[in-house]
Amino acid sequence: MTDSRLARQMDVVQGMLHKSVIALAIVPTNRSLTVTGRKAYSVMLGLAQLQAARGGEGPAGGFSAPLNSILRGFGANNSISVDAKRYIDQMISTKVEWRPLSKSEQQFHLSAETKAVPELPVEEPAITEEHRVFNLLAEVRIYKRAGENWVTWYYPPSIREELVSPTRWAQIDFDVLKELTTYCSVTLYEICARYRDSPAGLTSRQHWTWWTETLRSSPHSKVRAWRKFKNEFLAAAIKEINAQGDIEIELIEFRRGREVEQVQFSVKRSNQRPPRLMPTPADITNVLHASDLGVRESVIEDLEREFGASAVSDGLNRLERFVKRAAPAGAREDSEPFGKVQNTGAYLRRIVANQKRERVADESRPAGANASESQLVDPREPVRQVRQSRDALADEERHRRYMLVRTAFEQLPTEEQFEWVRKVQADAEANSTVTTGIMRRLTRGEWQSPLVQVMVINFYARSEFGAQWTTLPLDAFRVSDRERIVDIE
Structure with a gap:
């Protein structure tokens, strides 16, 4: 094994992905790419780099792994459901536009050849502007092996070598990546990680529309005004990234008069270094549970970001018990199905929000109250107090x-x-x-x-x-x- 392959394998073993610059500032052009899909793609890159460093890639240049090592929630007993195929389909059918982070990367050469071929010196004009669009994956095969769901995937030939053995990359820490909850924070972290060891500690300086288009997950969403985008998405992403202890970033705005014109970020290493992990599969347990109950993935992502994965899991269990419980005795046969919910996403949000309010009310209840004291008050009083506390x-x-x-x-x-x-x-x-x-x-x-x-x-x-x-x-x-x-x- 060569020194470079050994170093690359050790980095992956220690939980660091060498993510090529061509996979950082990518903009979906034909469909949305979810935060789970982007995380899963990074996990697949990490597994591919580890296999390539060990010489374990397939004879046709493909890479294989159990589905549960990429998307947590599909074990050996799960059938290969439409949910798994949906995430894989995202990566094979999503066309992305690569946006170089600097002018020097405009000259970055991509080739399907893995060996250097001597060429006659030819004077060619320098590339100043280039539009590059490619699929994230070229081919995917999903199958069962010894009763377990497996995936084999192939990268487009022109970018395969640069993805698996990159010459320019950002070091992505899987332990940080798994904690980030939004597409904006995941993309911003990966871009800023490129400048972790840069002497200047500054990202490229781009017009604010470049950042809003790069940090959004859908090509069909309207480009929002910079201030609204910053308040609704970017501020929370910066806070989340800085809380993980890997890097610290700071927003720098360049204004002409009162209008923001250009934006860049300063990047420095954090004083804390999180423990290094192997590539961590994207956890879609709640997404799968929600899919069975008719709740969209985007709703689950929003709720997990706001209330946490554990609270959403509890809320899904409550929703499932409500939807599946039997009708009370004496109910008319032609009446509405008992437990039917018109908007399951909104109903789940109400359940999770009410759970949070109940916890706040419990914490605000005076300590030392005992059963004998509670028997002396109006039984409706605690309900009033909780309602007043919530209001x-x-x-x-x-x-x-x-x-x-x-x-x-x-x-x-x-x-x-x-x-x-x-x-x-x-x-x-x-x-x-x-x-x-x-x-x-x-x-x-x-x-x-x-x-x-x-x-x-x-x-x-x-x-x-x-x-x-x-x-x-x-x-x-x-x-x-x-x-x-x-x-x-």
Whole structure:
């Protein structure tokens, strides 16, 4: 075994994937690529590199592994269901556009040949712009071996060698990768990991639309304004990446006037180093359970990010018990099926959210209360207290976000504040009936007046942070200490 192969094998054994630069900034062009699909692709790359380093690749250049080592949840007793085929189909049918991270990578040569072929020196003009589109996988075979589900996969010939034995790569830590919950955070982590040991510690500087298109999972989703994208997706991704202890990243915005024009990130090694693991299969246990109950994968990803995988698992169990329980005695035969749910995704969210509120209520219950004391009070009182506690908690959370938005509005230049008030005035005239006093204050730009302040702040919040701004994390409303703003002269 050569020194390079041995080093590559040791890196994979220690839980580090050498992910080629051609697989980092990839943009789906024909269909969505889920976070689970992207994680599974990285796991397959890690397994392929380990097999190649050991000389264990197939005779036709393919790589094989048990399905459960790629997607956790498909054991030996599982049939090869449509769910497994769906993830594999994502990788074989998704066309991606590779976007070089730097100008030097525009000259990066890809060839299907594995051996160097001497060529006559030919003067060729340098490549300045190139559009490269390819499938993530060329062929996949799913089958059973000794009663266990297995997968054999092949990479496109023109990029195979660079994927399996890359000459330029980012070191991806599987222990960090398995903890990231969104497509945005996974993609941003992989790109930033490329610059972990860079002397400058800076990613390439790109227009903000380059980042929004690269960090989104669907080519059909609308490109959002930079501020909305940053608040709804990027801020949470940065926080999640920095919490893992592998690298620390900081957002740098370059502005021309008040408008953000270009964006880059500073990257440095974290003081903490997580334990190294073998390639960890993407856990789709909850996704499979949810599929049986009619809940979409995107709903599960959102709930796991917000409440955690364990809470979602408990919620799925409760939903299943409700859906499958028998009808009560005396029910009419022609009545609606007992336990039928019109929107299972929304119902699951309500179950998981209620579980969280119940835990908060239990924690807020006074310590030392005993059974004899509880017998002296109205049996309905605990229910009232829980309801009041939930309402008070929700009101407090809404007020905290309102005050953060109000502070952000106060920091705007006066002329920009007045422009927002004019928008509120136009909206009020078109969509609602308001009193003369309110219109007078809006005309004067007196947004701090108690008559119009709530109207202005709510309008500003919906426009800048989205209709669900009252449910966003608090960090979305603050200028993070992980952000820098640079004026472009």
